[in-house]
Amino acid sequence: MSPRGLEPITAKDVPETGLEAQIREVLKPFAGQRDQVIPALQRIQERLGYVPEAAAREVSRLLGVSPNFVYGVVSFYGDLRAKPHGQHAVRVCTGPACHVRGALRLLRAVEGHLGVPVGGTTPDGQYFLETVSCLGTCANAPALAVDTEPVGLVAPEQVDQALARGRPETAPMHRGGRSEG
Ligand code: FES
Numbered sequence: 020m021s022p023r024g025l026e027p028i029t030a031k032d033v034p035e036t037g038l039e040a041q042i043r044e045v046l047k048p049f050a051g052q053r054d055q056v057i058p059a060l061q062r063i064q065e066r067l068g069y070v071p072e073a074a075a076r077e078v079s080r081l082l083g084v085s086p087n088f089v090y091g092v093v094s095f096y097g098d099l100r101a102k103p104h105g106q107h108a109v110r111v112c113t114g115p116a117c118h119v120r121g122a123l124r125l126l127r128a129v130e131g132h133l134g135v136p137v138g139g140t141t142p143d144g145q146y147f148l149e150t151v152s153c154l155g156t157c158a159n160a161p162a163l164a165v166d167t168e169p170v171g172l173v174a175p176e177q178v179d180q181a182l183a184r185g186r187p188e189t190a191p192m193h194r195g196g197r198s199e200g
Contacts, residue, residue: 038067038071041067042077043077046074046078051082051083052082055082056078056082057092059078060078060093061098063078064098064099069100069101070093075093105141105148106145107145108146108147110149110150110154110164111125111163112151112156112160114154116153116158117153120161122160122161125173125174133148137149137150146182154169156169159172165181165185
């Protein structure tokens with residue numbers, strides 16, 4: 020097992036004071052570098068999994084840019100998150116191949132199953148829901164993935180099984196089991 024210090028740290032892993040210490044440590048090399056806002060925010064997200072408001076404030080203070088500019092960068096860049104990421108990312112494909120084969124019905128079913136909209140994290144912190152434009156398994160559309168495990172041919176009523184099968188700690192299964200046609 021890798022040393023604790025090298026593992027990604029999520030907000031719930033550390034108390035608030037620990038979080039603030041992590042933020043200060045990560046941002047230290049960026050002090051005074053006004054043109055390094057994006058790399059600084061990316062470094063925070065790599066470490067914490069998202070950009071907490073405290074980090075955005077610290078970026079503003081330490082780099083000498085306005086808080087509004089930092090908040091704007093966080094909301095503009097799709098790969099930066101202002102909220103904690105769930106333990107597992109559920110990624111529903113809404114690309115063309117999946118769209119024509121019922122991706123939106125599947126997405127609604129996943130939202131209903133998890134009880135959160137796209138961009139939301141379940142209250143237990145297990146799942147974060149997002150959409151993607153292709154999972155590279157168009158022949159098995161509609162598809163979703165749990166983290167990096169794609170599950171194809173998922174009917175809306177099969178969401179429960181698909182999420183279980185996509186979980187890394189369970190046996191991987193790449194097809195939801197719905198017959199073609
Ligand atoms: S469009 Fe959905 S997997 Fe390619």
